[in-house]
Amino acid sequence: MTPVTPVQERRQQVLRHAAEQALTLPLLSSGLWFHSDLRDNFYFATHLFAYTADGAESWAPSLRSSGRDLAADVLRRVLLLQDRDSSSATYGHWPLHLGETPAEAKPHPLPVELMGCLLLLFYERYGSRLPEDLANMMSASLEHLYRSPVYRHRLHALNHHEAKHTAQKLLLGGRFSDESLLQEGKACTLRILEQIERFGFKEYGCLPWHWHWIQAFTCVWELAEDPETRSLAEQLLEKLWLLRAEAYVPGAWAGARSRVWPHDAPRDRNTSHDYIQFGDFPAPATFPRLEGAALFTYEVSGAVRNTAAASVRPHEICRRIGFAGVEGPAEAWAHTYLYRTPDYALGGIWERREEFDNEQIRWALTLPLSGRPSQESVNQLLFFHPGAGYREGDDRHASPYGEVLFHRGTVVQLWSLPVGCPGDTADFLVGCLPQGAWHFTESGGSARLDSGVFLSFRLLHGYTVTEKPDRFSLSSPLRGGAGGVILEVLSTPEAALLGVRTGEEWAAYTEDASRIPQWRTAGPGSLSVCYNAHDDSRLFLELEEGRLKSRTIEGSPPELAAYLISGTASE
Numbered sequence: 001m002t003p004v005t006p007v008q009e010r011r012q013q014v015l016r017h018a019a020e021q022a023l024t025l026p027l028l029s030s031g032l033w034f035h036s037d038l039r040d041n042f043y044f045a046t047h048l049f050a051y052t053a054d055g056a057e058s059w060a061p062s063l064r065s066s067g068r069d070l071a072a073d074v075l076r077r078v079l080l081l082q083d084r085d086s087s088s089a090t091y092g093h094w095p096l097h098l099g100e101t102p103a104e105a106k107p108h109p110l111p112v113e114l115m116g117c118l119l120l121l122f123y124e125r126y127g128s129r130l131p132e133d134l135a136n137m138m139s140a141s142l143e144h145l146y147r148s149p150v151y152r153h154r155l156h157a158l159n160h161h162e163a164k165h166t167a168q169k170l171l172l173g174g175r176f177s178d179e180s181l182l183q184e185g186k187a188c189t190l191r192i193l194e195q196i197e198r199f200g201f202k203e204y205g206c207l208p209w210h211w212h213w214i215q216a217f218t219c220v221w222e223l224a225e226d227p228e229t230r231s232l233a234e235q236l237l238e239k240l241w242l243l244r245a246e247a248y249v250p251g252a253w254a255g256a257r258s259r260v261w262p263h264d265a266p267r268d269r270n271t272s273h274d275y276i277q278f279g280d281f282p283a284p285a286t287f288p289r290l291e292g293a294a295l296f297t298y299e300v301s302g303a304v305r306n307t308a309a310a311s312v313r314p315h316e317i318c319r320r321i322g323f324a325g326v327e328g329p330a331e332a333w334a335h336t337y338l339y340r341t342p343d344y345a346l347g348g349i350w351e352r353r354e355e356f357d358n359e360q361i362r363w364a365l366t367l368p369l370s371g372r373p374s375q376e377s378v379n380q381l382l383f384f385h386p387g388a389g390y391r392e393g394d395d396r397h398a399s400p401y402g403e404v405l406f407h408r409g410t411v412v413q414l415w416s417l418p419v420g421c422p423g424d425t426a427d428f429l430v431g432c433l434p435q436g437a438w439h440f441t442e443s444g445g446s447a448r449l450d451s452g453v454f455l456s457f458r459l460l461h462g463y464t465v466t467e468k469p470d471r472f473s474l475s476s477p478l479r480g481g482a483g484g485v486i487l488e489v490l491s492t493p494e495a496a497l498l499g500v501r502t503g504e505e506w507a508a509y510t511e512d513a514s515r516i517p518q519w520r521t522a523g524p525g526s527l528s529v530c531y532n533a534h535d536d537s538r539l540f541l542e543l544e545e546g547r548l549k550s551r552t553i554e555g556s557p558p559e560l561a562a563y564l565i566s567g568t569a570s571e
Contacts, residue, residue: 007299010276010283015294016058017285018044018272019051023067031077035098038078039111043290045074046122050295053129072134079137083107084144092148112150113164114212117219118292119145120171124223125295146172155188155326158195158202160209166192167216170229182229189232191326193239199322199330200566201243204349205257205361207264208289211273214240215292222296241277241300243566245307246317247338247345248274251281251369252379254345255317255338257361258353263288265361266380266395266432266471268369278308281369314341314491316408319566335560337406343368343491344453346409350560358388358397363404363411365489367434367451377435378471381455383485385415385478386426395432395473399425403548405541406558409489412539416527417481418546429483431463431474438472439507440465446510448503452492456510458517460484460529481546482527486517488534498534 022044025033034040049071056064081102083090093112095105123130123138130138145151151168153161166188173182203209217233217240224230247254252268263269271284272293277300287293317338322330338347348363365381387399401421405412417425436447436455444458445465460483463476476483488510490500500506509515518530528542528550542550551557 005299006279007276008297010279011294011296012054013283014272014276015047015051015054016056017283018047018287018290018294019056019067021286022048022071023063030098030102032074032098032102035100035102038081038094038096038098038102038105039115040290041074042078042115042118043292045071045078046118046126046292047290047294049075049130050122050126053126072131076134076137077102079134079141081105082141082144084140086144086147092145092150109150112145113161113168114215114291116145116150117164117167117171117216118295120168120175121219121222121292121295124175142172142175146176146178155191157325158192160203160206160212162188163192163213164216167220170220170233171223174224174226174229182226186229186232189236193232193236195324195326196239197565198328199324200320201239202321202323203258204321204334204336204566205247205253205255206259207253207257207261207270208291209259210240210244211270211289211291214244214273215296218296218298219292221298237298238301238304241304242307245300245304246319246340248278248308249310249340249345249366249368250278251275252366254340254364254366255347256336256349256363258355259357259359260361260396261289261359262394262396265364266378266382268366268379271369278305310342311340312342314339314408314494316340317347318563320560320563321566335563336566337558339406339408341409341491341494343451344409344489346411346487346489347406348404348411350404350406350558352398352400352402354400360398361396362398362402363406363413365411365455365487367449367453376470378432379434381431381433381487383413383429383431383457383474383476383487385429385483390426390430393473395430401546403541403543403551405539405551405553407533407537407539407553408535409494410531410533410537410539411487412484412529412531412541414484414527414529414541414543415478415482416525416543416546417478418525421481427478427481429459429463429474429476429478429485431457431459431472431476431485433457433472433474435471437503439503441511444510446503446507448506454490454492454495454500454503454506456488456506458486460519480521480524482521484517484519484527484529486529486531490534494534 032041052064052068090107093107096108098105151165153165169185217236220233251271270289319336321334323332324330334351336349346365367379384398390397402415436449438447446456459476461477463474466473520528525545531539540552
């Protein structure tokens with residue numbers, strides 16, 4: 001008997017938890033669990049059926065039988081909502097939001113993208129164990145998908161949509177012995193690989209899209225019979241997982257992210273893929289974004305595991321990204337910085353970019369999800385100026401203003417709003433702090449968290465703070481359109497080098513006169529700060545007329561020209 005690997009054990013654990021969650025979901029009058037997003041019905045139903053088909057050893061026989069029947073019934077209802085009219089402009093698609101009457105919901109281009117890949121995988125793996133009528137329905141649904149124009153798009157932007165279309169070309173080309181389609185999929189995959197080599201990965205730290213890339217091409221890897229197709233999928237998966245591993249602290253994403261959902265910030269909750277592959281934090285029991293979490297047998301390489309593993313030595317990860325379409329050249333370049341330690345990671349992106357739905361996280365401190373305190377608190381610390389889409393309590397949606405300076409465990413950001421800002425521009429900054437024994441002063445605060453990490457922040461204009469069940473929320477006023485924050489983070493070994501071992505000693509250290517930032521305003525739109533970091537590096541950031549004028553570390557600007565392309569091998 002082939003021994004079960006730890007990854008397979010964790011996969012089965014997640015499969016069981018997902019199936020157990022499915023059983024607790026209340027059925028609506030339609031016979032579905034969700035009307036807000038059709039896909040969630042498919043995801044939970046496939047996991048519930050898979051768990052029962054794999055034996056569901058922890059369940060009584062009667063529960064296995066009822067769970068199997070429930071999953072099959074939900075899958076039937078999902079499949080029936082596919083547009084099967086070949087003359088329709090939306091042939092092959094499913095609706096997304098179902099409203100009050102799912103049968104009347106209009107088809108939408110999004111559900112088929114990832115769901116189509118997972119449908120192929122699920123049918124190939126479990127089709128022979130489905131009730132006959134459901135197996136026939138699923139086979140017909142795949143036939144409609146193959147004959148539809150759903151995935152028949154040329155590469156243009158080289159984004160997650162096109163990645164999933166490419167995966168479907170490979171999957172459907174293989175299933176239906178369509179050599180022309182298979183070759184087209186290979187050519188597209190090669191082009192995507194070339195793009196990442198040349199320009200990096202422009203959907204940086206993007207949740208949920210990064211997982212969509214991984215899941216789509218994992219489906220290809222799982223099903224491909226053609227060695228060349230499987231090799232291409234494996235090459236792309238290695239790149240995608242290395243990117244993920246670079247920005248990893250146990251269970252969490254670190255550094256800049258081009259898009260996040262509320263369950264991704266300021267706490268990482270979509271953790272199933274990380275848990276299965278790495279297993280260095282507590283297992284998730286509920287799934288805000290289940291997707292194909294436990295349907296894969298793929299295991300990451302040793303190189304990915306080594307990259308994800310906590311390094312004994314803190315190190316900087318400096319990457320550059322070119323934003324280019326299929327024709328190139330890059331319309332712009334950006335640079336990301338991450339200071340990663342065994343206990344925390346701090347970093348972000350130097351250049352503020354306008355991203356989809358304005359959900360970019362410019363920078364953040366990220367703490368691991370391992371350990372008891374992490375189950376009760378947010379694991380990210382961030383400050384930002386609210387912008388388009390911001391609502392109180394949702395710590396996303398920053399404005400386009402502000403400039404940053406990153407140096408190891410220190411971040412400096414200044415804001416000086418330009419003349420002519422819209423009238424509804426926020427006149428305050430927002431801060432989000434993890435739980436801990438915080439010592440708050442008039443202009444800042446310090447804490448030693450239970451994990452042993454030491455934190456301190458300074459604000460230009462003071463703040464108000466509200467304690468919530470899982471965080472401290474701060475609001476700091478902009479005066480004359482100006483504001484600023486300095487964040488400093490140390491691990492226990494780093495603090496010990498300074499003679500700091502307790503929260504009280506850390507508070508005294510941060511409040512020493514030599515640690516006070518030197519803020520300076522020189523008229524409207526002009527603002528600067530000079531700060532001596534704990535390693536004695538002198539940091540300077542200056543804005544003039546609301547724009548970056550100077551930023552230096554020990555008198556020299558950051559060496560952005562030395563940054564490596566993202567997606568290439570680590571240093």
